[in-house]
Amino acid sequence: MLLGSHVxxxxxxxxxxxxxxxxxxxxxxxxxxxxxxxxxxxxxxSELNIPAAQALMEExxxxxxxxxxxxxINLANTVNAETYDLAVMFLQKEIERTAAMGSDTxxxxxxxxxxxxxxxxxxxxxxxxxxxxxxxxxxxxALETMAGKGSEIGNRFEHLARxxxxxxxxxxxxxxxxxxxxxxxxxxxxxxFEGILxxxxxYFPLNQIACIxxxxxxxxxxxxxxxxxxxxxxxxxxxxxxxxxxxxxFADTPIIxxxxxxxxGGSADKLAPYKLEIAxxxxxxxxxxxxx
Ligand code: FE
Ligand code: FE
Ligand code: ZN
Numbered sequence: 189m190l191l192g193s194h195v196x197x198x199x200x201x202x203x204x205x206x207x208x209x210x211x212x213x214x215x216x217x218x219x220x221x222x223x224x225x226x227x228x229x230x231x232x233x234s235e236l237n238i239p240a241a242q243a244l245m246e247e248x249x250x251x252x253x254x255x256x257x258x259x260x261i262n263l264a265n266t267v268n269a270e271t272y273d274l275a276v277m278f279l280q281k282e283i284e285r286t287a288a289m290g291s292d293t294x295x296x297x298x299x300x301x302x303x304x305x306x307x308x309x310x311x312x313x314x315x316x317x318x319x320x321x322x323x324x325x326x327x328x329x330a331l332e333t334m335a336g337k338g339s340e341i342g343n344r345f346e347h348l349a350r351x352x353x354x355x356x357x358x359x360x361x362x363x364x365x366x367x368x369x370x371x372x373x374x375x376x377x378x379x380x381f382e383g384i385l386x387x388x389x390x391y392f393p394l395n396q397i398a399c400i401x402x403x404x405x406x407x408x409x410x411x412x413x414x415x416x417x418x419x420x421x422x423x424x425x426x427x428x429x430x431x432x433x434x435x436x437x438f439a440d441t442p443i444i445x446x447x448x449x450x451x452x453g454g455s456a457d458k459l460a461p462y463k464l465e466i467a468x469x470x471x472x473x474x475x476x477x478x479x480x
Contacts, residue, residue, distance in 0.1 A: 189433050190252060191469060192217035193445040193462035202231070203241035203289060211248060213462040214470075217442040219254040219295070219399075222285045226259060228278050233288045242290055254330075254364075254399050254442050255286040256295045263316035264299025264309035264341055272312065275299075279329075280320050287326045293398045293442075295330045295364045298342035298351065309341045314354030321357045330362040330398045335372035335414035343373035343412070349391040362398035363388075366446075367432060368417070369401070371424050374410035378428045385435075400443045402429055402469075418447045418479075419465045426474035433469050452479050 192215035197206045203220070210218035223230045245253075261278055265271040279296070286294045301309025317329065331351060336343030352358045365388075371377045375384045385394060404422030406415040420426030433443055445465055449458035464478045 189439060189470075190217040190442045191215060191433065191445075191466050192219065192253075192442060193447075193460070193466070194219045194221070194256070197221065197223075197236070200237075201240075202235065202237040204237045204244060207241045207244045207248075207250070210250070210253075211244075213460070214466050215462065216250060217252050217254070217444070218250075219256055219442070219444045219446075221256050221258060222282060222289075223258070225256070228258065228260065228274070230281070230285070233285055236285075236289065238289055252293075252440075252442050253289075253291050254293050254295055254444060255282070255289065255291050257282050257297070259297060261296065262299045262302075263313045264301050266304045266308045266312045267302050272316065276316050276319050279316070283320060283325060283327045283329075292327055293330050293362065293364075294327050295332055295399055297334060297340075298331050298347065300339045301341060302339055306341060306347070309339070310347060310350050311354070313341065313351055317351070317355045317361070318357075321355065321360045323357055325357070325360050328360055328362040328398055330364040332364040332401070333366050333369050333373065335369040336374075336412040337372075337414045343369070345388055345391045352392075361396075363392060363396050364399040364401060365397055366401035366403060367424060367429060368403035368405040368422075368446075369414060371405045371409050372407055372411050372413050372415075374412075376409060378409070378424045381428060381432055381435075394437045397438070397441060400432065400438060400441055401446050402432060402443050403446050404429060416447055418450060418461050419445065419469065420474040420476065426468070430469055430472055430474075450479065454480075 334342035404417040407413040
């Protein structure tokens with residue numbers, strides 16, 4: 189299994205720091221944002237310290253990592269033309285940065301229709317993806333399954349299938365499954381992940397899943413909320429999430445934790461839980477006392 193978490197990228201070390209952070213968690217993969225997820229301020233590719241990062245990855249046999257596009261990209265916005273135009277322009281640059289860093293997967297939230305309705309939103313996403321995807325594109329855009337908060341598109345596999353249907357170079361598309369989002373969208377992750385995969389296979393072969401976001405949820409199934417919880421501490425629970433990591437079709441698929449920082453060992457500050465969560469998932473044993 190390939191297990192990791194999202195990591196930072198900042199300071200002098202930039203991407204080298206991201207790889208070091210992942211290694212410190214005992215991870216064999218990771219996910220990063222090319223800058224703050226809430227804004228579009230980005231450094232030049234030449235300032236990301238990519239060669240040193242790639243050398244350290246190679247030294248440790250790390251082969252794959254994932255890039256996540258910022259949340260403010262909303263291709264589904266038909267209400268504000270500026271938002272859509274910015275999304276297309278920024279997504280184009282994110283594809284270039286992802287390729288330059290050496291990842292072949294850029295995770296993207298499909299978007300929110302902001303009141304214009306699902307059909308208009310999906311049509312707009314298709315239009316935007318058709319503006320950025322070409323046959324030469326070296327990067328796959330992995331559409332993330334969403335919780336359905338607000339007017340989010342992507343809480344149904346059918347939405348993602350309609351996007352695939354409309355995109356000309358849809359061999360450049362992939363899917364990112366987020367377990368918290370699936371739970372909040374109404375799927376029974378806790379008791380029947382196999383059943384979810386069967387539903388998925390009505391639309392896509394399983395090899396379209398290029399990334400899994402492994403998160404527990406603070407909310408009940410179907411809450412449409414999107415609040416991540418630490419593995420084993422939420423409504424999905426450890427056993428179901430650990431089971432996802434053992435599915436043989438996902439043996440070479442990056443599984444990424446996006447669980448919240450928490451107080452560990454009575455620490456004053458909230459700390460990254462990933463080292464402990466990765467160790468628990470590898471061992472198959474939930475031990476909440478590790479966090480005390
Ligand atoms: Fe995401
Ligand atoms: Fe996610
Ligand atoms: Zn989320």
